[in-house]
Amino acid sequence: MKLDKKIAIVTGAASGIGLAIAKRYVAEGAIVAIADLKEDAAQAAAADLTKQGPGKAIGIAMDVTSEEQVNEGVAKVVAQFGGVDILVSNAGIQIVHRIEDFPFAEWKKLISIHLDGAFLTAKACLPHMYKKKSGSIIFMGSVHSKEASPLKSAYVAAKHGILGLARTLAKEGGPYGVRSNVICPGFVRTPLVEKQIPEQARDLGISEDEVVKKVMLGNTVDQLFTTVEDVAEVALTLASFETSALTGQSIVVSHGWNMN
Numbered sequence: 001m002k003l004d005k006k007i008a009i010v011t012g013a014a015s016g017i018g019l020a021i022a023k024r025y026v027a028e029g030a031i032v033a034i035a036d037l038k039e040d041a042a043q044a045a046a047a048d049l050t051k052q053g054p055g056k057a058i059g060i061a062m063d064v065t066s067e068e069q070v071n072e073g074v075a076k077v078v079a080q081f082g083g084v085d086i087l088v089s090n091a092g093i094q095i096v097h098r099i100e101d102f103p104f105a106e107w108k109k110l111i112s113i114h115l116d117g118a119f120l121t122a123k124a125c126l127p128h129m130y131k132k133k134s135g136s137i138i139f140m141g142s143v144h145s146k147e148a149s150p151l152k153s154a155y156v157a158a159k160h161g162i163l164g165l166a167r168t169l170a171k172e173g174g175p176y177g178v179r180s181n182v183i184c185p186g187f188v189r190t191p192l193v194e195k196q197i198p199e200q201a202r203d204l205g206i207s208e209d210e211v212v213k214k215v216m217l218g219n220t221v222d223q224l225f226t227t228v229e230d231v232a233e234v235a236l237t238l239a240s241f242e243t244s245a246l247t248g249q250s251i252v253v254s255h256g257w258n259m260n
């Protein structure tokens, strides 16, 4: 098993990509804390994954924008399991508007979940990783860490910002054996994307079918969605890679939509 008894915290893992990563990690023997705003869903997912084994999972309530909740959640994991080896900062939302119509409160909410959340969770985990002189931090970026699309100013700004945070952390963490990388998925059919299909159809004045075929999959090499399992496989590689040869990188998983 590639993650036997490794301790991982995955934020936003009650659903979608984070849940698939938690599942993949538990299948490789890890102890995974599913940290999510939705406490009941996190606990239900953890019970389900523990049944599947061979690793196990716990669910913890965490709003990644709250310094207090992040610190409490990380402290709970460390007290229960003795440390933290892997952080996947994955919690995220999407809000789409043209810039001139973007409510400032919604801009701030999105930036806070993606950027404050990534910063606060990394900050809370690092001392424990530095003490052990090893660790892997994985940030969930997006093709939108590298490209822009209309209506997504806040998301594109946040996802570009994550690259800067991850690269700085790679440099600061290097001497302590802590690696920092970003996964950049293309469109994955999770609740986050399902919600956008009618919203984009409305805002762009096209049909929902056109949103899927043209906007979401138009630039892929094979008109296919990336799957949660594809992303989880990359998250496993980044978590289990043994040296700091692989740090400060951003890996695009997008059926060729983006090749940078």
Ligand code: NAD
Binding pocket: 011, 012, 013, 014, 015, 016, 017, 018, 035, 036, 037, 038, 062, 063, 064, 065, 090, 091, 092, 093, 113, 140, 141, 142, 143, 184, 185, 186, 187, 188, 189, 190, 191, 192, 193
């Ligand atoms: P999802 O909606 O299925 O899951 C997101 C999870 O984050 C939910 O369980 C939600 O409760 C949780 N969450 C939201 N706000 C939170 C907060 N403040 N604190 C803690 N948890 C919070 O979405 P997903 O598609 O699985 O997205 C996961 C990540 O992947 C996001 O960062 C997203 O930007 C990124 N991503 C998604 C896609 C895609 O196409 N689905 C593509 C590229 C990147």
